[in-house]
Amino acid sequence: MAEVLVYVDHVDGAVRKPTLELLTLARRLGDPVAVALGAGAGATAGVLAEHGAVKVLTDEAAEYADYLVVPKVEALQAAVAAVSPVAVLVPSSAEGKEVAARLALRITSGIITDAIDVEAGESGPVATQSVFAASFTTRSIVTTGVAVITVKPNSAPVEAAPAAGTVEALTVTFSAQATGTKVTGRTPRESTGRPELTEAAIVVSGGRGVNGAENFAVIEALADSLGAAVGASRAAVDAGWYPHSNQVGQTGKSVSPQLYIASGISGAIQHRAGMQTSKTIVAINKDAEAPIFDLVDYGVVGDLFDVVPALTAEVSTRKG
Amino acid sequence: MSLRIVVTVKYVPDATGDRHFADDLTVDRDDVDGLLSELDEYAVEQALQIAESSDDEVEVTVLTVGPEDAKDALRKALSMGADKAIHVEDDDLHGTDAIGTSLVLAKAIEKAGFDLVVSGMASTDGTAGIVPALVAERLGVAQVTLLSEVAVADGAVSGRRDGDAASERLSAALPAVVSVTDQSGEARYPSFKGIMAAKKKPVQAWDLSDLGIEAGEVGLEGAWTKVEAAAERPARTAGTIVKDEGEGGKQLAEFLAGQKFI
Ligand SMILES: Cc1cc2nc3c(=O)[nH]c(=O)nc-3n(C[C@H](O)[C@H](O)[C@H](O)COP(=O)(O)OP(=O)(O)OC[C@H]3O[C@@H](n4cnc5c(N)ncnc54)[C@H](O)[C@@H]3O)c2cc1C
Ligand SMILES: Cc1cc2nc3c(=O)[nH]c(=O)nc-3n(C[C@H](O)[C@H](O)[C@H](O)COP(=O)(O)OP(=O)(O)OC[C@H]3O[C@@H](n4cnc5c(N)ncnc54)[C@H](O)[C@@H]3O)c2cc1C
Numbered sequence: 001m002a003e004v005l006v007y008v009d010h011v012d013g014a015v016r017k018p019t020l021e022l023l024t025l026a027r028r029l030g031d032p033v034a035v036a037l038g039a040g041a042g043a044t045a046g047v048l049a050e051h052g053a054v055k056v057l058t059d060e061a062a063e064y065a066d067y068l069v070v071p072k073v074e075a076l077q078a079a080v081a082a083v084s085p086v087a088v089l090v091p092s093s094a095e096g097k098e099v100a101a102r103l104a105l106r107i108t109s110g111i112i113t114d115a116i117d118v119e120a121g122e123s124g125p126v127a128t129q130s131v132f133a134a135s136f137t138t139r140s141i142v143t144t145g146v147a148v149i150t151v152k153p154n155s156a157p158v159e160a161a162p163a164a165g166t167v168e169a170l171t172v173t174f175s176a177q178a179t180g181t182k183v184t185g186r187t188p189r190e191s192t193g194r195p196e197l198t199e200a201a202i203v204v205s206g207g208r209g210v211n212g213a214e215n216f217a218v219i220e221a222l223a224d225s226l227g228a229a230v231g232a233s234r235a236a237v238d239a240g241w242y243p244h245s246n247q248v249g250q251t252g253k254s255v256s257p258q259l260y261i262a263s264g265i266s267g268a269i270q271h272r273a274g275m276q277t278s279k280t281i282v283a284i285n286k287d288a289e290a291p292i293f294d295l296v297d298y299g300v301v302g303d304l305f306d307v308v309p310a311l312t313a314e315v316s317t318r319k320g
Numbered sequence: 321m322s323l324r325i326v327v328t329v330k331y332v333p334d335a336t337g338d339r340h341f342a343d344d345l346t347v348d349r350d351d352v353d354g355l356l357s358e359l360d361e362y363a364v365e366q367a368l369q370i371a372e373s374s375d376d377e378v379e380v381t382v383l384t385v386g387p388e389d390a391k392d393a394l395r396k397a398l399s400m401g402a403d404k405a406i407h408v409e410d411d412d413l414h415g416t417d418a419i420g421t422s423l424v425l426a427k428a429i430e431k432a433g434f435d436l437v438v439s440g441m442a443s444t445d446g447t448a449g450i451v452p453a454l455v456a457e458r459l460g461v462a463q464v465t466l467l468s469e470v471a472v473a474d475g476a477v478s479g480r481r482d483g484d485a486a487s488e489r490l491s492a493a494l495p496a497v498v499s500v501t502d503q504s505g506e507a508r509y510p511s512f513k514g515i516m517a518a519k520k521k522p523v524q525a526w527d528l529s530d531l532g533i534e535a536g537e538v539g540l541e542g543a544w545t546k547v548e549a550a551a552e553r554p555a556r557t558a559g560t561i562v563k564d565e566g567e568g569g570k571q572l573a574e575f576l577a578g579q580k581f582i
Contacts, residue, residue, distance in 0.1 A: 011485050068465075101457075110419060110543070126548070132335075134553060135339070141548060188486045244482065295556060297559040298562075307568040318577060
């Protein structure tokens with residue numbers, strides 16, 4: 001069977017969920033061969049094998065952490081040469097897209113970004129994209145070279161499918177370009193203990209209506225009662241009430257959870273661009289005319305400081 | 321010493337308008353107003369700030385690849401304070417994909433001459449966020465992208481990139497390609513004086529032959545990807561909306577329980 005390369009997103013050997021989703025999609029196209037790079041790459045093999053990787057190519061060189069993007073491109077290029085895959089799937093993070101794009105150019109292949117689904121088609125993989133702030137759905141193919149496709153988180157279920165997962169060392173020789181952009185410092189993001197925003201099944205977001213950093217405790221309490229991630233609108237982030245890493249929208253994270261709860265968010269197009277593909281959308285807003293209500297499955301017109309705590313209490317009672 | 325900065329700016333359909341696709345599955349540009357992609361305003365702003373804080377002579381050129389109307393994007397950037405503009409326009413560009421766009425941009429940047437390229441983090445229509453990386457690959461220079469903070473000094477560019485897992489400090493020698501996020505600092509509004517001055521600034525027009533690019537390398541024909549279908553998302557069925565009269569939280573909980581979220 002044809003092989004499909006899957007780029008592994010991991011932190012020190014802990015594989016992130018979007019990669020496991022890619023393995024599900026890759027199996028529709030062929031035999032998944034995973035490429036794991038950097039410190040801890042070898043440690044990813046077990047979980048990748050459980051989810052269908054027939055082979056895991058690893059390289060733990062320091063260059064992947066010390067220089068931006070290009071070393072990873074060169075590793076994938078070496079993997080493509082070693083495997084001759086029918087497709088390369090990469091998680092649609094900001095960095096994943098850059099790595100995928102440069103790889104595509106190097107191997108003379110087209111690239112499709114931010115796919116929300118991938119299927120086998122007559123002339124290769126067919127990718128579905130959700131575009132123009134999710135108001136259109138397109139189906140696209142790569143017509144030249146190997147299909148390089150980046151896929152958004154929450155686009156496929158994670159399925160166990162045990163395979164060999166044989167670990168092989170990938171031999172990569174870096175070019176002068178690989179060391180062009182030096183990473184001179186790194187501050188890891190502090191973990192909040194809550195689910196990762198882009199991967200979470202439920203996201204609870206607050207906007208300008210939350211009216212203050214300390215008031216975000218109300219949003220966090222609801223999130224914790226539901227086991228959800230916390231998101232914020234750009235207005236809330238710009239006001240300094242919540243970190244930018246939690247921003248949902250065009251220039252923040254794009255989320256596609258089972259449930260999205262927006263509180264005190266009006267629903268500007270740039271915010272919608274990042275959450276409109278959520279399966280179920282709920283909003284709490286005191287303005288009945290707020291555009292967010294056009295999107296909702298369920299909306300409450302009311303003050304979030306009344307509705308959200310009442311909901312939290314109710315969730316806790318029902319769960320308790 | 322002098323520093324030549326090229327800022328890439330895209331002309332895009334207004335996101336608040338009714339964007340859709342034409343019959344050939346390219347973006348319909350006739351039915352909706354276009355403008356300078358808002359995220360490229362941040363790129364122009366950072367280029368101007370680099371110029372203003374430099375002791376060297378700095379020239380800021382704005383570059384767009386797009387149809388006739390794309391001049392509007394250049395005018396906006398010139399009125400913010402850029403020195404001159406380049407417009408690459410050619411009927412054969414219709415339907416170009418990201419790989420093709422990067423080819424045209426790279427050829428034009430080479431022809432213009434550059435020490436630093438500044439781009440936006442993503443366009444507001446395609447939103448791929450890959451063109452700066454592709455341009456760096458084509459030019460064979462360092463990629464220093466997605467910066468929330470950027471500085472140029474002593475022949476090097478440095479900045480802060482806030483990623484998923486960590487915030488990184490980056491540095492590279494010039495020449496380089498930079499892209500900036502909307503966290504890099506609010507873009508200035510053009511002043512009346514700026515708008516008047518922009519009218520007198522030079523806008524150079526190039527076509528594909530000026531750049532030594534064959535028609536078949538770009539456009540729909542030259543694209544390495546193909547859109548096979550585009551469908552408008554069915555309108556959401558109207559949701560239930562209740563007014564909170566003391567029971568809003570409870571009612572919402574009831575809904576969530578019904579959907580098995582609780
Ligand atoms: C280039 C660009 C990129 C952008 N990217 C993003 C992005 O990624 N993400 C993003 O979110 N935005 C983004 N924006 C900003 C966007 O246009 C909006 O300004 C922003 O989303 C507004 O945030 P908001 O809904 O929290 O605030 P507002 O629009 O001010 O809405 C606040 C809402 O809260 C309601 N409210 C107030 N008090 C209460 C209360 N006590 N109880 C209930 N409801 C209350 C109000 O009725 C109102 O509807 C971007 C803008 C630009 C130009
Ligand atoms: C909805 C939609 C989906 C698309 N999906 C794909 C896809 O999956 N694969 C693909 O190959 N193409 C795709 N395209 C085509 C692609 O958007 C265009 O080729 C585009 O010119 C480059 O990509 P981008 O707009 O996403 O740019 P981005 O990579 O998001 O833009 C980043 C920066 O590059 C610069 N830039 C980009 N284009 C220009 C330009 N024309 N002139 C000057 N500067 C520019 C700007 O500084 C901009 O801020 C898509 C287009 C649309 C409208």
